[in-house]
Amino acid sequence: MAKIIKSNKKRRFCRVHNCKQQLSMYNFSTYCHVHQHLALEKQTAVLSSASV
Ligand SMILES: [Zn+2]
Secondary structure: OOOOOOOOOOOEEOOOOOOOOEEOOOOOOOOOOOOHHHHHHHHHHHHHHHHO
């Protein structure tokens, strides 16, 4: 099986507006490692509200 690896040459930056952290091309998250918890909190919030 051949894995298709997206080689984005576009520079991507953390979704947090004040954060200038550049995301690595292997980081498919929209947040940098510093703000990744924001994405996780969002996900858990959605999950918990959906299960209620
Ligand atoms: Zn960030």
